[in-house]
Every structure is written in structure tokens, then in C-alpha cells.
Amino acid sequence: MSQSSSAAMLDAFSSSVKSVDDPILNKLPNVKGGLKDLYIKFKNNPDAVARFLPAEIKQYLTIQARMSLKPVAPRVPRHMPEDVIRVGDVKEIQEQIKIARHDKKKLRVLGSVHSRESSVYEAECIKIVLAGRLKEIISVKNGVDEKGKYAIVKVGGGCYLGVNPADPQSNSNNSLITQLAEDGYALPVIGGIAHQTIAGYMQTGSAGGSTAYGIADCIESFRFVNGLGDERKAHRNSDLFKAAGVSMGLMGVITEVTLKVYGCYAVEGQEDIREEQHSWLCKIEDKYPLEEVISQTEYAHINWFPHPGVNKVIQWYGRRVPHRPQCETPIEYENILESKEAEEQIKEAFGFVDLVRWYCNEYPDDKENIAKLLQFVAILLNSFLSSKPKPFKERWDEALPTEDKTAVDTTLKVHFTEVWAPVKYTEKVIDTLKEFYKKYPVATLGTFTVEIYGAKKSPFWLSPACEGDVVRVDPLWWYWNEGEAELLFREYWNRLLPIEGATVHWGKHIPKYGDQFGDITFNRKFLKNRYPHFKAWLEIREEMDPENIFVTQYWHNRFFTKLKSPAREEKLESPLPLKATA
Numbered sequence: 001m002s003q004s005s006s007a008a009m010l011d012a013f014s015s016s017v018k019s020v021d022d023p024i025l026n027k028l029p030n031v032k033g034g035l036k037d038l039y040i041k042f043k044n045n046p047d048a049v050a051r052f053l054p055a056e057i058k059q060y061l062t063i064q065a066r067m068s069l070k071p072v073a074p075r076v077p078r079h080m081p082e083d084v085i086r087v088g089d090v091k092e093i094q095e096q097i098k099i100a101r102h103d104k105k106k107l108r109v110l111g112s113v114h115s116r117e118s119s120v121y122e123a124e125c126i127k128i129v130l131a132g133r134l135k136e137i138i139s140v141k142n143g144v145d146e147k148g149k150y151a152i153v154k155v156g157g158g159c160y161l162g163v164n165p166a167d168p169q170s171n172s173n174n175s176l177i178t179q180l181a182e183d184g185y186a187l188p189v190i191g192g193i194a195h196q197t198i199a200g201y202m203q204t205g206s207a208g209g210s211t212a213y214g215i216a217d218c219i220e221s222f223r224f225v226n227g228l229g230d231e232r233k234a235h236r237n238s239d240l241f242k243a244a245g246v247s248m249g250l251m252g253v254i255t256e257v258t259l260k261v262y263g264c265y266a267v268e269g270q271e272d273i274r275e276e277q278h279s280w281l282c283k284i285e286d287k288y289p290l291e292e293v294i295s296q297t298e299y300a301h302i303n304w305f306p307h308p309g310v311n312k313v314i315q316w317y318g319r320r321v322p323h324r325p326q327c328e329t330p331i332e333y334e335n336i337l338e339s340k341e342a343e344e345q346i347k348e349a350f351g352f353v354d355l356v357r358w359y360c361n362e363y364p365d366d367k368e369n370i371a372k373l374l375q376f377v378a379i380l381l382n383s384f385l386s387s388k389p390k391p392f393k394e395r396w397d398e399a400l401p402t403e404d405k406t407a408v409d410t411t412l413k414v415h416f417t418e419v420w421a422p423v424k425y426t427e428k429v430i431d432t433l434k435e436f437y438k439k440y441p442v443a444t445l446g447t448f449t450v451e452i453y454g455a456k457k458s459p460f461w462l463s464p465a466c467e468g469d470v471v472r473v474d475p476l477w478w479y480w481n482e483g484e485a486e487l488l489f490r491e492y493w494n495r496l497l498p499i500e501g502a503t504v505h506w507g508k509h510i511p512k513y514g515d516q517f518g519d520i521t522f523n524r525k526f527l528k529n530r531y532p533h534f535k536a537w538l539e540i541r542e543e544m545d546p547e548n549i550f551v552t553q554y555w556h557n558r559f560f561t562k563l564k565s566p567a568r569e570e571k572l573e574s575p576l577p578l579k580a581t582a
Helices: 005-014 023-027 034-045 046-052 053-061 063-067 090-103 178-184 198-202 238-243 287-296 340-362 365-382 421-437 443-447 485-496 526-528 536-543 553-560
Strands: 085-086 105-108 127-132 137-145 146-156 219-226 233-234 251-264 265-275 298-306 312-322 390-395 414-416 417-421 449-455 470-478
Touching: 085 090, 090 105, 090 127, 090 219, 090 251, 105 265, 127 251, 146 178, 198 219, 198 251, 219 238, 233 238, 238 536, 287 298, 287 421, 287 449, 287 470, 340 365, 340 443, 414 485, 417 421, 417 485, 421 443, 421 470, 421 485, 443 485, 470 485, 526 536
Parallel strands: 085 127, 105 127
Antiparallel strands: 137 146, 146 251, 219 233, 219 251, 265 312, 265 390, 298 312, 298 449, 414 470, 417 470, 449 470
16 A cells, blocks of 8 residues: 555545534644544445555554454453362372372463463463462451551462452452452552462562552461472571472472461551653652662552553552541542543553554555644544542552453453563653654554552572562553554563663563573573572472473473474464654
8 A cells, every 4th residue: 555545545534425413523633634534434334434544554444443443352261261270178189299290291370360371380280279268368357466456368379469350259258368358458469450379479470559568478377289289388588488489380289378367457648640741750950769669669550651641640548547447538549541431441442553553554654644643643642641639548458459440351451561660760760762753653552551660679599580579560451452562572672671679570571591682591590690599599499399380382492402403382473563753
């Protein structure tokens, strides 16, 4: 398709268009190229739009499917294959491990499958799901020490932290955080999404948005069945505890976690939306406020929309205050993206963004029309990025999982990578991202938003925060986009992984062994540099699983052997390559 025909594609929408009273339409500039007509046709008659599209575009994108997108509620449990085996006690786990060893098969545990699916299991392996006692709060023993009242809580490794909407058996009555809160106790921190199991959350090194508190603060010990079928207990501060705590299911099946939790608290704070130049991402005296916010605020995170013409930041922060249910009425946190109206706006905006991204990548020299399309994208995104500051004050289990209030399993479902870097390099991280977006503005079109927050230093050897507090960068790829998310993520790895101490969250998209990013290679040398105890971790892992029954091809391809030529479990191809426009 020539550039002249691509320009004609926009002009073609000027015919047979009726006047429409629409608030977004009224904001559109009267530009040459039929942008208003494009919007009217796009919104009110997707079939008519499709008739104007050249075959090249229709090959990769069906606008009608994008505009009428009604994501189907995930099956129960989410993405769970049909051949899973439910195990209710340690003996049943040992029996499956015995079968795996005899048949020379791999064995993997499936929790909520909140992590990248290919990292959880592979097609031919034995897939087990924890059930019965292994999915429940087993016991609670109360006590008092110098810090106040506490409870020693033993919980099955398969117990969900919150309510997993993908599992009909999951509810507030068997949710760990809800039951703790109603009994007057609290976890020190929890992530924005609480669908995960306690074992899955711990094993992947997940964290909430805080450098003041970490989930490891309250973990006293855990039990697991290793690759030989032996039940082991890892006590706090032991090498086994530090090694197996974050091991992605590669040392065994976590059956029980023992927590020491203290009294309930509320979280008081505020969320607001700011222009980038008035946000924590604007330098004051040559420093970004975000670094201080991450280091000194108990709980904080931002969602950055770096798209051209948008450049807005959703800022959220909170602090602990006493929980007084008898004295105060809670002020409920309302996520800006939780309303049905916002959902519809997002579907409309990002459905169109998908088309624009394709056009920009395919015709990067068509500056005039790209400028018009980016301007239109900005109008659509800004339509739901406006609200007054929202104060809140409610119990910790309601305030901290902020994204649980939105349609994260359907409309707002995303893929993402998560890069962790020492918090002292926050300025370098933000400068790097800003330079990237300035030079390649079209690269932002693949991004739903970029979440940035902190995490506390962890005692676990393979935690990305093993060496100290970190800043975390999550570019979120909208699940319904056409194309390959990892092509976008590589752009972030290329820029952020060369930063000293930077690494990745094991449960999300991560590089493969031998991948190169700038001057670094993702290999043993890199892992030993970023994880000082990596060699000791490998030794303990081999002791726990000498026959490698937990090591799928996915993990083999990441760091397990020196690999002469690592097999690729997937071929990275995309009809929408990232060709950013300078």
C-alpha cells in the first residue's frame, strides 16, 4: 500500500457521514484527512469502517472485533488445563512425585496461574493443584510479645491470598487476607492483585508497593516436598529458607507456610491524576520526588501514561493508621478504572490504539497522518484520565489490593515484564524511560500503562530485591493487542537491564539464556553478578531435585545449564514489529 493510498484511506471517511452529538467528537480538531469522520464511522458503524480498510490492515486487525470486544470471563480456574490432578495431602504429592520419577516426567504445581502461563507448566508434564487442607488456613495460635498481640498462622500453600474470581470455590470465607483481617490481624503488605496463592506469591518473589514492609517479614517457616519425595521444613534464617523461598517451584511443592502476623491496621491516603510536569516524575532541584516517595512513604505506586499528548500520572500513596471500626466510617478507595464507563472508554481507546500502532509501524515516514492519529489517540486516552483527588481510609485488606477492584481478568487484562533496579538508581531509570519515549513516541502505543513502585530488601537469595530496596518498572501490554508483547518488553530490557543491579521478576516475561541487552548477556555471569548467592542456590536446588523433575524446558532455557544451544519453546514472530518513529 503506497503512502498516497494510505492518506486516501483517511480521506475516504469524509463521505456519507451523519452529524453526531458526541463530547469526544466536539473536541476533535478539524484536520485534513477526515479524522472526525473516522471517529464517527469507527464508533457507530464498524462494518462501514472495515469496508474502507485495505487488505493489508484487515489481515492483522479486525476493527469490529476490537470495538465489540466483550472479553469472556476466564474459565475456572483461570487457564487451568483439563488434565490437572488435585492432591489433598502430602502423601498424594509424594505419590505423584514417585510417578514422575518413574516415568521420567516433569511435575509442576498450578496455583492461580497468575504468572506467565508458560513459566508455570508445559503440556506434557504432570500438573497438580493443591486442594483440601493444603488450600486452607490450618491453625491459628494467639500470643503477645513486645510488639503487641500476634498470631502464629499455619496456612496451606494453595490458599489464595484474596478472592480469585476465576475459581468459584474461592470466596471471602477462605481468603487468607480477609480471614486474618476479620480476626484482627494483618499481613505487612500485599500486591495490587491478591488472586495468587500464598506459595505462588512467595515463590516468584512478588511484592507490594512498599520499601517499608515485605511479605518475608512475617514468614517464619515453610514446608515442602522435594524432588526425591522427602518432606522438608525451611526455618527462618536458614540457608534452605533463603534458597527455597524464591525458587519458582524448582525445589519442590510448598505444602504449608507459617506466618507470624500482628494487629490489624487501616491505610489512609489519596489517589490523584496529574500532568507529568506536576507529578512525582518532574524534577525538583535536579531530583525526582518519586525516589523520596518510594524510600520514605509506607505504601505508594504510580501508573504512568507516557503516550504523546497524554503524559499523565495516576499517583497513589498511603500510610498506616489505627483501625477503629467502632469509631469511624471507612472512606472506600475507588479505582479510577473500575467503573463500567471507564471500561468502555478503555476498550474504545485501546482498540483504536492497536490500529494506529500498526499504521505507525508500517508507515513510519507518513509524518502528517501519524501526527493526526496520535492526536486522536490522546483525546481518547484523556477521556478517562480525569478526576478529582480521591482520599481513602479503610482496612488494609481493602485498601492495598487496588487493582482487584478493576476488571483485571477481562477488559484490563495485561501481559507485563517487571524490571527491578536499586532504588538509588531511580533517577537513572526515569531519565532512561523519558529519553526512550521522547525519541520513539510510537513505542508507547504498545503500552497500556507503565506502573512504577518500590519493594523492600528480601532475605531470599533469588529475590530481585536480595541486595537492597528497589524501584520496579512494569510496562503493561494490553492483553487484547495484536502482535507479540515480548518485542516491546525487549526494548525495556535493552535500556534498563544494563543499569547496575537491575534484574527481572521471575513470574513475568523474562529473557532467555544468552539473550543480549546492550553490553550485557543474560547468562550465568549476569545472574552471578546480580545474585551473589546464585551458585549456592543452584547447589541447594540440585540437592533438592537431583533428577530435575521440576525443571521444564522454559526454566531450562533461562538458567539451569550452560546450554550449548538452548532450545526455544516459542518462536518470536509478530505481524506488528516495533518500529518506533523518531
